[in-house]
């Protein structure tokens with residue numbers, strides 16, 4: 001019966017996070033907890049199961065089981081529907097691709113991950129991307145760029161992460177770029193950080209970099225004593241590459257000291273833990289050690305065999321190096337091409353946007369012009385209208401008598417002439433009436449000139465009430481008025497003239513309570529006797545008027561065929 005511990009989902013989540021943070025700090029405990037979590041898998045939520053599968057994949061990759069790790073990682077990337085898990089899995093897959101020498105794919109993935117980095121909030125995921133990209137760049141010989149990514153890892157505060165991993169990455173990057181010696185202070189910083197946080201795998205990396213430098217500096221004893229001291233740790237951490245590096249370095253150090261047996265033993269141990277198809281600089285170095293020993297001992301055939309392995313590894317390693325550099329260049333070219341394409345598209349876009357803005361501006365400007373033109377037209381039309389109206393008003397004013405508002409003498413005469421011309425054509429009769437107020441001087445004298453004016457306006461109002469719209473009415477001067485009655489025969493004219501006279505007589509003016517009675521004498525001529533000549537009509541009407549005055553005023557005298565009256 002397996003010991004299944006049922007925990008609440010939150011407990012599982014806590015355990016998953018705890019297990020993840022122990023990956024490199026305490027690998028044995030990580031394995032124990034992972035086993036425990038694997039047993040709890042049936043009771044986990046979907047997301048927790050994906051997290052567990054990620055930790056299993058991480059472990060497979062850590063052990064060097066790349067085939068299974070890659071399958072699991074691709075499944076996580078494609079199906080977990082979790083951006084953080086997918087990013088971590090991608091970072092890990094990229095590192096596996098580097099390890100399994102699929103550089104083109106690794107750089108392609110690296111490009112995608114770096115491009116997406118601004119969207120990644122999870123610190124562990126960010127850390128992994130920066131960390132593995134830095135290592136990939138180191139493999140491609142891009143040490144400065146790798147160091148800049150390594151430096152960025154120092155700024156990430158992932159849960160459970162300390163300065164240990166960032167410093168270690170920086171250290172390995174500097175080492176790869178030959179910018180490090182064994183007394184560099186970064187060693188102590190990395191060692192202190194890794195010791196404090198208990199991240200023994202990274203501490204192993206630091207020791208291996210240091211022992212590598214001892215070897216480079218011909219301090220083989222120091223390298224051996226260091227490696228002997230850290231070897232139990234490295235074995236306990238079970239990181240395949242570290243064990244391989246440590247064994248190879250030991251072999252090289254013993255060879256330098258002339259301890260061939262120990263050198264052979266270590267070199268063979270390095271080869272033994274590697275798969276037959278593996279190629280690496282460490283395996284190359286291990287075969288070189290074996291070749292040197294066998295050659296020294298005169299075992300030509302064995303030496304030749306190791307030499308062949310050495311050459312194979314060296315070629316493999318060099319191919320590896322150039323493949324990595326090539327893949328990097330290709331990825332760079334690809335990125336550059338994409339960037340250029342993006343820039344081109346963005347430039348085209350900018351041009352289109354500018355074009356659009358210009359079109360909009362042009363449209364706005366033409367709208368403005370049209371609006372201005374319309375406004376100008378409206379203004380001109382308005383102005384012309386005003387001009388016309390004022391002209392008409394002026395003309396009207398010039399035709400009217402200022403006091404009474406009826407036609408003045410000049411206008412009356414010209415209109416009368418025009419009307420008579422028309423009436424003559426139709427053979428239609430007309431009568432010309434001449435009205436003159438009686439003793440008007442006395443009105444002025446008695447009541448003043450202003451009252452005299454009121455009497456004149458009053459007279460006009462009285463006359464208008466007796467006239468048709470077709471009749472022409474005008475002030476001929478002073479207190480004298482003229483009326484041309486169109487389509488009017490003599491008898492009708494006399495009747496109208498008398499109606500006017502009577503109306504004037506019967507309509508005194510009330511001027512401030514003072515009743516002013518007045519009368520008018522009327523003379524009339526008509527076309528039936530005088531014809532259509534205005535001068536003659538006027539003359540005859542005046543003659544009749546004169547007669548009316550002379551014979552006592554306040555009467556109508558019409559010229560007959562025989563003369564006045």
Ligand SMILES: Nc1nc2c(ncn2[C@@H]2O[C@H](COP(=O)(O)OP(=O)(O)OP(=O)(O)O)[C@@H](O)[C@H]2O)c(=O)[nH]1
Pocket residue numbers: 403436437438439440441442444448449450451452453456477478479549
């Ligand atoms: N208030 C006023 N008086 C005017 C105007 N035009 C002329 N008169 C006056 O009209 C008067 C005309 O006087 P007269 O020609 O002697 O005629 P009358 O007094 O009416 O006498 P008869 O025509 O003979 O009945 C004069 O006193 C003029 O000054 C005017 O526009 N306003």
